[in-house]
Amino acid sequence: MTSPTLSPSTTAAAADEEEDESSSSPSESLDFILHRILPFLLAAALSARFLAGRWRILHSKLSLLHAALADAAASPHWPSNPLFRDNLLPALRATLRSLRALSARCLDHSLPGGKLRFQSDLDIASSALTVHLRDLHVLLSSGLLHHDASPSNSASDDDAAIVLPLPGPSASRAELAFFVRDLFARLQIGALDLKQKALDSLLELLASDTAKLSRVVAEEGDLPSLLRLLDPSAHFVLRDCAAAAVSLLASASDASRRAIFDEGALGPVLRLLDSGSPVLKERAAAAIQAVTADPACAWALSAYGGVSILVAACRPGSPAVQALAAGSLMNVAAVDDIRITMAEEGAVPALVELLVSGNTEAQKNAALCLATLAAMGGAEIRASILEENGHHHLLQFLREASDPEATDRALRAISALSASPTAAKHLSSSPHFFAQLTDIIKRGSPSIQQTAASLVADLNPSEDIKRSMAESMSALVEIMECPKPANAQEAAAGALTSLLAVRSNRRELSRDEKSITRLVQMLDPKNEAVGKELPVGVALALTAGSGGGVRKRLAEAGACQHLQKLAEDDVPGAKKALQRIAGGRLKNLFSVAWAQ
Incomplete structure (x- = not known):
């Protein structure tokens, strides 16, 4: 049996001094630790023979502790920091007192309590030193000890003991940064009530100006310490508040979203969504949707x-969680590998079910996700959507759409699904569907009009259905005049060309003076708002077959002059359209032009 080379008198003297130190001021207490108790323990650890390996580890930690405390003592403001003064210092003093007692026990060769108990006590003390070193590192690296946090500068004594007051709207960047660093220090050093108040203050701070202050939190806060509170082992109250803070940071700004992603937030919040309480699941789902909205994070x-x-979260349960989960799947559906996994994990049945049973937000997210899957997933995924009667449910969702966004997403999904011959055949035989398209083309927003016009152009409905859509032709002519959104002019021209395959539609459009005037104006080479092949194509469709009245109206509106110039510029179809409209007068028109 061996022991540190310390005499009983030396140990007793240290004990006496410890008793004196217990009633001293914080400054005297820190001085006593630095110059009395730590040198004593460092000497004891070096001279130990029993469990020498553990004592050497303790010596290493005590040396680091001595250096860190010396750095802290060098700051003139450490006495005003309650985390150091009221939390760390008393806890550290208790640990060192325990170690001093362990060193005294080594002098008794009988080892009171036994060898295993002594070994366990050393391990407990060593773990406590590790915690103290971590806390000291937090305070030193945050720079908090170099700022005066005394009550006279910030708040009352009670406030300073709990948490700093929330900075006002006029607070400087430096004041905000100090407040955030202090909050995160309390999350790591304080007891449960202190951590809770710190989290409450963090949420209050973020709520006051989410976009601006989320960036400060991302830059100045210790985000890993916040994410550790999402662990199942954390107290449920802290986990709830931490999840709320992470959700806010994920949705507040690009900087804060990328920061929490880079620190590994996605894994913990997915675990919360998988097995957390209903409240935690909703907050986790909101964070996941925000994170996956960034393509750089979606992968x-x-x-x-x-x-x-x-996919499991899309199943019956919380309507809010369903909507958010569908939104996350919508965000990542464009990623090839994830899209394949979605198909394998049963995403299609879950999303189609949401079209029927989900709330409006869930339906909209499910529709857009299905649109992406159908457009980018190939024939196999489109077939799986049809197997789940996805086309029927999308048509029903379109009929019941309560706002333009719902209409747009339903149409996009239907348009993507129409690439399937089976779906196209079903859609083309639905008069009610084309009646909805007619109404959308007449009254919808530009982007919705474009999608509806594309469907009319791509599908092949019967003549009766085309005839029923005649009232949409004037709106299609107007859409052709507008260069935005992109490809809307092409879609409108394609839809018009399809509808003008019916003779009665050609006759009706020719009687619409405003539409004829607009069409002729689009043929004017000076009009650069629309590519000339589009109105030329519509003019060809309008003059197809018999019907001298159509040609006469176009000629009287000045179409021949424009078509003549377009023919000279070799615009495809212009010469043919001119021949149809001008008839026997074509030769004379060209003769006049050449004479000039």
């Missing part, structure tokens, strides 16, 4: 096994 979802978790 990581499958790496965490997140697809199956999101």
Whole structure:
């Protein structure tokens, strides 16, 4: 049996001094630790023979502790920091007192309590030193000890003991940064009530100006310490508040969203969505949707096994969670590998079911996700959507759409699904569907009009259905005049060309003086708002077959002059359209032009 080379008198003297130190001021207490108790323990650790390996580890930690405390003592403001003064210093003093007692026990060769108990006590003390070193590192690295946090500068004594007051609207960047660093220090050093108040203050701070202050939190806060509170082992109250803070940071700004993603937030929030309480699931789902909205972050979802978790969250349960989970799947559906995993994990049945049973937001997200899957997933995914009667449910969702966004997403999904011959055949035989398209073309927003016109152009409905859509032709002519959104002019021209295949539609459009005037104006080479092939194509469709009245009206509106110039410029179809309209007068028109 060996022991540190310390005499009983030396140990007793240290004990006496410890008793004196217990009633001293914080400054005297820190001085006593630095110059009395730590040198004593460092000497004891070096001279130990029993469990020498553990004592050497303790010596290393005590040396680091001595250096860190010396750095802290060098700051003139450490006495005003309650985290150091009221939390760390008393806890550290208790640990060192325990170690001093352990060193005294080594002098008794009988080892009171036994060898295993002594070994366990050393391990407990060593772990406590590790915690103290971590806390000291937090305070030193945050720079908090170099700022005066005394009550006279910030708040009352009670406030300073709990948390700093929330900065006002006019607070400087430096004041905000100090407040954030202090909050995160309390999350790591304080007891449960202190951590809770710190989280409450963090949420209050973010709520006051989310976009601006989220960037400060991302830059100045210790985000890993916040994410650790999402662990199942954390207290449920802290986990709830931490999830709320992470959700706010994920949705507040690009900087804060990228920061929490880079620190590994996706994995913890997916675990919360998978197995958390209803409140935690909703907050986790909101964070996941915000994170996956960034294409640079979306790829990581499958790496965490997140697809199956999101698909499960789309199943019957919380309507809010369903909508958010569908939104996350919508965000990542364009990623090839994730799209394949979605199909394997049963995303299609879950999304189609949401079209029927989900709330409006869930329906909209499910529709847009199905649109992406149908457009980018190939024939196999389109077939799986049809197997789930997805086309029927999308048509029903379109009929019941309560706002333009719902209409747009339903149409986009239907348009993508129409690439399937089976779906196209079903859609083309639905008079009610084309009646809805007619109404959308007449009254919808530009982007919705474009999608509806594209469907009319791509599908092949019967003549009766085309005839029923005649009232939409004037709106299609107007759409052709507008260069935005992109491709809307092409869609409108294609839809018009399809509808003008019916003779009665050609006759009706020719009687619409405003539409004829607009069409002729688009043929004018000086009009650069629309490509000339589009109105030329419509003019060809309008003059197809018999019907001298159509040609006469076009000629009287000045179409021949424009078509003549377009023919000279070799615009495809212009010469043919001119021949149809001018008839026997074509030769004379060209003769006049050449004579000039």
